[in-house]
Amino acid sequence: MKDNFKFLIELMKLRLSHIMTFRLGFFGPFFIDTSYFLVQLFAFEAIYGHVDKIRGWGHGEILVFVGTFSLINALNMIIYFFGVISIPEKIQTGELDLYLTKPVNPLLRITFEKINPGSIPLLAFSACIIAYGVKEIDMGFSWSNIIKYLFLVFMMTILYYDMELLIRCCAFFVFSVNNLTKIEETAIGLCLKVPGIAFYGIYKFIFYCVLPYGIIATLPTQALIGALSVKGLFFGMAIVCIFTFFALSFWSYGVHRYESASS
Amino acid sequence: MKMIRTENITKKYKRYKKQEGVIGSIKGLFHREYEEKIAVDAFNMDVDEGEFIGLIGPNGAGKTTLVKMLTGIIAPTGGEIQVMGFYPNKLEKAFKRQYAVVMGQKSQLFFELTAEDTLRLFKEIYRIPEDEYRKNKNFFVELFQVQEIMDVQVRTLSLGERMKMELIVALLHNPKILFLDEPTIGLDAVASKQIRTFLKNINESRGTTILLTSHYMEDIKALCKRSIVVNYGRKIYDGDTDMLFEQYQKSKKMTIYFEHSVEPDVPEYCRILEKTNDKLVLEIPKQNTEKVLESYIGHYPIRDIGIEEEEIGSVVERIYKGV
Structure with missing residues (x-):
C-alpha cells in the first residue's frame, strides 16, 4: 500500500511535468472545462427556469442535483477519465504489453497516469452551485446529512469509474467500443438533466440497476436534503459493490484472455 | 539452474475468413467461418542461467509470440511453461520483478520528458532502494557514455540513443532474465555495434540470461553461443551458433x-x-x-x-x- 502510494506520487509528478511541458496544453483545459460547464448551466436554466417542481424537488434541489453531478464528473475528469478512456487504444495497439510486464497493478497505473488538473476549476464551480442550491432550499442541514452526502459522492465517483471501466474493457473482446461509448454519453447526458427520482417503471430499473447513472447524483442529493432512506443508502452501496466487483472481474478476465497486437 | 523450460507449448489463434466483396461481408454478419492459425507449435526449450540465446526466424515465424508467452503477456493455448519457476501468465509481481523485456518497436520511455524522469518512475515500479538505484544508474550511464543526454527530452534523441536508454531502463533493477525483441531494428551499423558490446558486457559481467530475437545475423553471430531457429511456429534448429552458420550459411x-x-x-x-x-x-x-x-x-x-x-x-x- 505504502509502495503503491509512492509509485502513484511519482506517476502524478511525471504527469504534471508532462502537462507543463506544453503551456497551452496546461492552461487550455481550464478554459475549455469552464466553457463546457457554463454551457451545461445555461442548458439547465433553460429547462428548469419554466418548471416549478419535479416529484417534490424544487429549483434549489435541482441545483444541488446538477452541482453534485458536475462535482462527481469533475472528480472523474481530474483523477481517472483520461487514463480509463485510453484502455481500448492500449489494447488495440498492443501498448498494454508493457503495462503487463511491470510489477505494479496495470489498472492502477492506467487509472492514475493521466490525471488532469485542468478540471480543478470545475470543482469550485460545482461547489458554488451546490451552495447556491442549498441556500435556495432554505432548510437546516445536519452534519449527519453532510457526512452521508460526502460518503455517497465518494461512492458514486467509484461507480462512475466502474461504468467507464466496464465499457472500455469490452475492447478486449471486440474491435471497437465506439458504439458503447455513444450509449454511455447519451445515458450520462440524460441523467445529468433529469434526476433519478423522475424515472418510473422500466426506466427506473434501467437507470438505477443496469446503467446506474440515474443514481449518481440523485442519491447524494437525497442524502443532503434529508430525503434518503436507510434502504436507499444501502441500495446505493450495494450497487457500487456489485459494479466494482463486475468491473474488476471483467478487467481481470480480459487481461488473461488478452491476445496482444501483432508486432 | 533452468531459467526457462517449455514443454510442447502451443499458441493458436482463430482468424475470421472474410469472403470477398460486399455480399461476402453481408454473409459474414450471419455466418462466419474461422480458420485456426498456429503461431507456436509444440515448442520445447530449456534455457540455463547465464545463457545468451538467439531466437532466429523470418517474419511471422512465432518468435515474438514466444517471447510474449514467456513474459506472461499472453497465455499459451496448450503445453507447459515455466520461467524461473513461475507460470508467466499468472502475472505475479514476484515474477515480474525478476525479468525485463525490451521490444524494439515499443517504447517504455516518456517522449516529452527526459530519460532521467523515466528512470525515477521505474525506481518506484521496481522498488529499488536509493543507493542501489544510484549505483546501477551510474554504472549503465558510464558504460553507455550517455551522461550528456540524460536530461534531454527523449523525443529529441536519435533512435540509437533511445535504444540505449531503453536498455538502461530495463536493466536498472538487475533482472535475472532479459528478453530482447529486435533491439537493433532500424539502427545504423555503429549504434548496433554499441548495443551488441553493451549486451555482451551485461551477460558476462552480471550473468544475466538473455534471450534475443533478431532478424540480423550479425547480432546473433556476435552475441549468441546458442541459437534456436523457428519457422511456422516450430523449432527447426537448436544448437551451437557457429555450427549453424558453418553448416547452413x-x-x-x-x-x-x-x-x-x-x-x-x-x-x-x-x-x-x-x-x-x-x-x-x-x-x-x-x-x-x-x-x-x-x-x-x-x-x-x-x-x-x-x-x-x-x-x-x-x-x-x-x-x-x-x-
Whole structure:
C-alpha cells in the first residue's frame, strides 16, 4: 500500500511535468472545462427556469442535483477519465504489453497516469452551485446529512469509474467500443438533466440497476436534503459493490484472455 | 539452474475468413467461418542461467509470440511453461520483478520528458532502494557514455540513443532474465555495434540470461553461443551458433560502389543481384568471398564496398529443406 502510494506520487509528478511541458496544453483545459460547464448551466436554466417542481424537488434541489453531478464528473475528469478512456487504444495497439510486464497493478497505473488538473476549476464551480442550491432550499442541514452526502459522492465517483471501466474493457473482446461509448454519453447526458427520482417503471430499473447513472447524483442529493432512506443508502452501496466487483472481474478476465497486437 | 523450460507449448489463434466483396461481408454478419492459425507449435526449450540465446526466424515465424508467452503477456493455448519457476501468465509481481523485456518497436520511455524522469518512475515500479538505484544508474550511464543526454527530452534523441536508454531502463533493477525483441531494428551499423558490446558486457559481467530475437545475423553471430531457429511456429534448429552458420550459411552478399561507370568481370560462381553503371551487388559462395574481394580491389576504381551476411530467410529455408 505504502509502495503503491509512492509509485502513484511519482506517476502524478511525471504527469504534471508532462502537462507543463506544453503551456497551452496546461492552461487550455481550464478554459475549455469552464466553457463546457457554463454551457451545461445555461442548458439547465433553460429547462428548469419554466418548471416549478419535479416529484417534490424544487429549483434549489435541482441545483444541488446538477452541482453534485458536475462535482462527481469533475472528480472523474481530474483523477481517472483520461487514463480509463485510453484502455481500448492500449489494447488495440498492443501498448498494454508493457503495462503487463511491470510489477505494479496495470489498472492502477492506467487509472492514475493521466490525471488532469485542468478540471480543478470545475470543482469550485460545482461547489458554488451546490451552495447556491442549498441556500435556495432554505432548510437546516445536519452534519449527519453532510457526512452521508460526502460518503455517497465518494461512492458514486467509484461507480462512475466502474461504468467507464466496464465499457472500455469490452475492447478486449471486440474491435471497437465506439458504439458503447455513444450509449454511455447519451445515458450520462440524460441523467445529468433529469434526476433519478423522475424515472418510473422500466426506466427506473434501467437507470438505477443496469446503467446506474440515474443514481449518481440523485442519491447524494437525497442524502443532503434529508430525503434518503436507510434502504436507499444501502441500495446505493450495494450497487457500487456489485459494479466494482463486475468491473474488476471483467478487467481481470480480459487481461488473461488478452491476445496482444501483432508486432 | 533452468531459467526457462517449455514443454510442447502451443499458441493458436482463430482468424475470421472474410469472403470477398460486399455480399461476402453481408454473409459474414450471419455466418462466419474461422480458420485456426498456429503461431507456436509444440515448442520445447530449456534455457540455463547465464545463457545468451538467439531466437532466429523470418517474419511471422512465432518468435515474438514466444517471447510474449514467456513474459506472461499472453497465455499459451496448450503445453507447459515455466520461467524461473513461475507460470508467466499468472502475472505475479514476484515474477515480474525478476525479468525485463525490451521490444524494439515499443517504447517504455516518456517522449516529452527526459530519460532521467523515466528512470525515477521505474525506481518506484521496481522498488529499488536509493543507493542501489544510484549505483546501477551510474554504472549503465558510464558504460553507455550517455551522461550528456540524460536530461534531454527523449523525443529529441536519435533512435540509437533511445535504444540505449531503453536498455538502461530495463536493466536498472538487475533482472535475472532479459528478453530482447529486435533491439537493433532500424539502427545504423555503429549504434548496433554499441548495443551488441553493451549486451555482451551485461551477460558476462552480471550473468544475466538473455534471450534475443533478431532478424540480423550479425547480432546473433556476435552475441549468441546458442541459437534456436523457428519457422511456422516450430523449432527447426537448436544448437551451437557457429555450427549453424558453418553448416547452413552458404553465401554472402557483396555490394560494390565504383567511382565511375565500369563494366566489371563477374566470376561465374557469383550471382548478380543488382547491377547499375556504378553499383554491383553479388551473391558469393562463402568460401570465395576473399578471392572475389581481391579480384576487385586494385583492379577497379572502388568508392565503397560492403559485405553482409546472408539473409535469415535463406538460411531458414536451407535448414528446413535439410540442405
